[in-house]
Amino acid sequence: MGNPCSPENPCNPKSPCSPESPYNPDKELKIGLSNVSFSYGEYNVLNDISFKVYKNDIITVVGPNGGGKTTLLKLILGLLKPDSGTIKVYSNKRAGYVPQHTFFDMKFPVTVFDVVLAGRINSSPGFYAKEDKLAAEKALYEMKLTGLDKQPFYALSGGQRQRALIARALACDPDILIMDEPTANVDATIGSYLSDYIINLERKFTIMLVTHDMGFVNSLVGRVFCINGDFQEHPLENADTAGCAPHLKGMQVVRHDINLFRNNFGRNNGHSHNEGTGH
Amino acid sequence: MGNFIAALFNPSVPLVWYAVLAGLVSSIAFGMIGAYVVVKRTTYIAGAVSHAALAGIGFALFLKEVYGIMWFTPLLGGIASSVIAALIISGITIKTNERSDTAIGIIWAAGMAIGMLFIFKTPGYGDPMSYLFGNILLISKNDLYLIVILDIVIVAIIILFYRQFLAICFDEEFSRVRGLNTVLYETILNILIAVTVVLMVSIVGIVMVIAFLTIPPAASGLFLKKLWKVMALSVVICASITFIGLAASFVLDMPSGPVTIICAVILYIIFLVFKNIIKSIKT
Numbered sequence: 112m113g114n115p116c117s118p119e120n121p122c123n124p125k126s127p128c129s130p131e132s133p134y135n136p137d138k139e140l141k142i143g144l145s146n147v148s149f150s151y152g153e154y155n156v157l158n159d160i161s162f163k164v165y166k167n168d169i170i171t172v173v174g175p176n177g178g179g180k181t182t183l184l185k186l187i188l189g190l191l192k193p194d195s196g197t198i199k200v201y202s203n204k205r206a207g208y209v210p211q212h213t214f215f216d217m218k219f220p221v222t223v224f225d226v227v228l229a230g231r232i233n234s235s236p237g238f239y240a241k242e243d244k245l246a247a248e249k250a251l252y253e254m255k256l257t258g259l260d261k262q263p264f265y266a267l268s269g270g271q272r273q274r275a276l277i278a279r280a281l282a283c284d285p286d287i288l289i290m291d292e293p294t295a296n297v298d299a300t301i302g303s304y305l306s307d308y309i310i311n312l313e314r315k316f317t318i319m320l321v322t323h324d325m326g327f328v329n330s331l332v333g334r335v336f337c338i339n340g341d342f343q344e345h346p347l348e349n350a351d352t353a354g355c356a357p358h359l360k361g362m363q364v365v366r367h368d369i370n371l372f373r374n375n376f377g378r379n380n381g382h383s384h385n386e387g388t389g390h
Numbered sequence: 391m392g393n394f395i396a397a398l399f400n401p402s403v404p405l406v407w408y409a410v411l412a413g414l415v416s417s418i419a420f421g422m423i424g425a426y427v428v429v430k431r432t433t434y435i436a437g438a439v440s441h442a443a444l445a446g447i448g449f450a451l452f453l454k455e456v457y458g459i460m461w462f463t464p465l466l467g468g469i470a471s472s473v474i475a476a477l478i479i480s481g482i483t484i485k486t487n488e489r490s491d492t493a494i495g496i497i498w499a500a501g502m503a504i505g506m507l508f509i510f511k512t513p514g515y516g517d518p519m520s521y522l523f524g525n526i527l528l529i530s531k532n533d534l535y536l537i538v539i540l541d542i543v544i545v546a547i548i549i550l551f552y553r554q555f556l557a558i559c560f561d562e563e564f565s566r567v568r569g570l571n572t573v574l575y576e577t578i579l580n581i582l583i584a585v586t587v588v589l590m591v592s593i594v595g596i597v598m599v600i601a602f603l604t605i606p607p608a609a610s611g612l613f614l615k616k617l618w619k620v621m622a623l624s625v626v627i628c629a630s631i632t633f634i635g636l637a638a639s640f641v642l643d644m645p646s647g648p649v650t651i652i653c654a655v656i657l658y659i660i661f662l663v664f665k666n667i668i669k670s671i672k673t
Contacts, residue, residue, distance in 0.1 A: 188567050208567045219429055220615050221560055232557045232568050236550040263615040283568065 138165035140201055141287060141317045142187060147196035149182060156182050160196070160342040166286075169309070169333030170319040178339040180321040181211075184289050187319070202287055207280030207316075209290040212272040217265040223275050224260035227251055230282030243282075250278035254308075270301035277305075290320035294327050306330040394637045406640065409526035409593065412537045413632035416589040419544040421606055421625030423586040425617060426579060428607040430559050433600055434491065435479055435580065438498040439472045440587040440599045444505025446471030447521050447591075452508040464521070465533050468591060469540075472584035475501060480577040524595030524647025526636060537589050544582055548621075555579060556617055593632065595647040605654040606631070609661040631657060 142164035149157045156179040164170055172180050185191045186198055188208055200206065207230070227250055231243035251257050254274040259267065267275060273293055280288055293309070294302040306327055309318065322328060328335060337343045397406045427436045450467030453459040475497050483490045509518045520528055529537075548555070557565040558572050558579075566572050587599050594602045610623035635650025642649065 185563075188563075190563055190566060205569055206567060208564055210561070210563065215561070216429075216431070218611070219560055220611055220617050220620050221556070222616055225556070225616070226560070229553075229557045229560065229564070230568075232553060232565060232570060234554065234570055236554075239553060279564070 138168075140164075141166050141168070142201070142319070143197075143199045144187075145197050147186065147193045147198055149179070149186060149191065149193050156340065157186075157193075157338070157342075158340050160338075162336065162342060162344065164317060164319065166317055167315075168317055169331055170336055171328045171331055171333060172319060172321045172336045172338055173323070173325075173328060174338040180338050181291055183338055184208075184291055184319065184321060188289055200287065202285075204285050204287075205283065206287040206289050207283045207285030209273075209276045209280045209288070209293060211291050211295060212269060212276055213295065215264070215272075219264065221264050222260065223256060223262050223264055223267065224251070226264050226275055227256075227260075227278045227282050230279040246282045246284065247278075250281040251275075253281060254278040255304075270298060273301075273305070277308075285316070287317045288319070290318070292321050292323065294322060294324045302327060303330070394640045397640060404531070405527055405529065406636075408529045408531065408534050409646070410633065410636055412529050412534050412589075413593050413636060414629050415538050415541045416586070416593075417628035417632055418625050419541045419548075419582075419586045420590055420603060421623075421628045422545065422548050422621045423583055424603040424628070425607040425610070425621040425624055426555060426559060427583060428604050428611060429617065429620075430579075432583075433604055434494055434498075435476075436583050436587055436603055437600045438479060438494045438501070439475045439580070439584040440591065440596050441498045442475035442501030443468035443472045443588050443591055444518065444521060444596055445501045445508070446505075448505035448508030448512070448518070452512045455512045455514060463530075463533065464528070465536060465588065465592070468588040469585055471501060471505075472588050473581055476580040476584035477577065480573075480580045484573050484576070520595075521591065522595050522597050523645055524591070524593050524598065524650070526593060526639075526646045528592040533592070540585055540589060544586060547578065547582060551575065551578070552618065593636070593646055594650050598647050598651045601651050602628075602631075602654055605658050609658045612661050612665045627654075627657065 140163055144163075145161045147157060147160045148155075160183070172183065174180050182191065186193055187200065188206055189198075189200075224247060227247040228239055228243060230250065231239060231246060248257075248260075251260055254277055256271065256274055256278060259271065259275075264272065264275065273295075277290070277293065280290075293305055302324065309320070309331060318333075335345050337345060394406075397403055398410060400406075427433055446467030446469070447464040448467075449471070450462050450464045453462050478497060479490070479494055482493045505521075506518060519525075554565075554570060554575050557568075557570065558575050562572050562576075587603065590599050590602060606624040606627035607620055609627060610620045614620045614623060631650060631653045635653045636646055638644075638653065639646040639649040
């Protein structure tokens with residue numbers, strides 16, 4: 112269990128605080144939800160959700176299918192409007208959004224470079240400026256996609272597509288990154304590469320990501336939000352044994368490759384926080 | 391073919407010249423807009439707005455014959471009713487994503503029905519065949535001017551907002567997150583589709599205009615992987631097919647619409663066979 116935050120023990124991604132006192136005056140508030148509820152017609156998805164996300168937090172959102180994880184991200188992004196409650200995003204930039212890569216039309220005639228360049232879109236007429244192209248090239252380089260930029264988007268593998276979508280979000284130069292299942296349908300090597308990359312990002316960005324991948328959760332150091340219609344936050348060490356257990360146990364039953372993932376990440380990243388937590 | 395060339399440059403029959411010019415000019419808008427319709431998979435929206443054109447065409451004919459109002463030409467009427475249909479469709483698809491196909495089907499049928507009733511009530515016009523299947527004799531000099539102006543406007547808007555249209559077609563949600571007014575761009579695109587479709591109605595007719603809108607970009611898309619390249623090749627294909635179709639219909643003395651569409655279908659099949667040959671050589 113994390114310690115309560117205090118000036119001597121500041122809240123940071125490497126040492127998450129207990130849910131009882133997530134507030135730290137040193138941290139800048141980035142996203143604040145208070146009493147947010149949302150339903151699709153008759154179907155109630157999210158009930159009375161409140162939380163605060165601070166600058167450079169890295170939030171892993173877990174929960175069962177249909178629990179409202181993607182809905183929560185879309186509410187924060189402003190793609191959906193809550194039925195009640197307020198959502199505040201404190202940033203002078205717009206968020207970088209990485210949707211699920213399986214959602215795209217695989218016949219669309221567009222190159223990888225065009226996709227990443229779209230991260231620079233704004234409403235002024237005309238063409239992209241040179242600085243937009245440089246930003247896209249830099250993002251492609253950071254996601255190790257240089258050389259694939261002239262390929263059609265649909266010719267990429269799942270992992271490459273996912274990286275292209277992350278590159279598009281990075282090209283926006285955001286300070287908040289919102290990712291929906293960045294490791295879905297991505298092989299273990301790329302998954303570990305992505306988690307390494309996200310860990311390196313965490314100092315620069317406030318990150319919220321949805322995942323079903325417990326290995327991925329454990330490889331990232333940060334806060335864990337459990338969304339299943341309602342909201343619970345758990346310190347990372349206890350994520351799979353604490354109150355979130357019903358959801359996470361469900362995930363473990365489904366995912367037989369979790370130990371493999373966990374061991375991989377443990378070795379690659381040198382994190383030992385998941386050892387000795389009783390699983 | 392010699393006859394066609396002779397007729398083209400015969401000053402006493404300017405109608406052939408008007409038709410060819412109108413066809414070539416509107417091919418530019420057609421190839422570009424068709425590419426959007428194909429990549430967005432919204433052929434049914436194009437179908438609905440083209441069929442809704444008949445309402446305005448019928449209304450214009452009715453006003454002309456019954457009230458002697460001459461300025462409201464069938465081309466203007468068609469554009470007006472198609473744009474109204476596009477605005478209604480935009481409103482429906484933005485409000486509810488589900489069930490919009492039903493509403494679009496209703497607009498499709500209602501447009502046809504209103505048009506047919508106006509034509510039925512117009513003395514001397516019992517036959518809507520020319521509008522349904524195309525008749526190059528429908529294009530007047532004033533129509534040609536209007537077609538040229540609209541074509542310039544459409545092409546200018548597409549070039550100026552190319553990247554925004556590409557962004558919303560590829561990923562509407564991401565564009566919204568980035569702060570684009572996607573509703574506005576979506577509506578502009580639907581209006582452009584409506585106007586473009588009506589430009590070609592006189593040549594290929596309401597019923598076949600969707601085929602002519604989608605075949606060239608579909609054929610281009612077999613080989614090209616960038617949207618603007620698909621557009622460019624579609625423009626070339628559209629212009630060639632319009633010219634070949636009009637020449638063939640003139641030489642064979644057959645209606646221009648069906649002849650043009652048959653040319654387009656043959657070209658698509660050739661492209662498809664060619665692609666499969668390339669594929670089998672590669673593997």
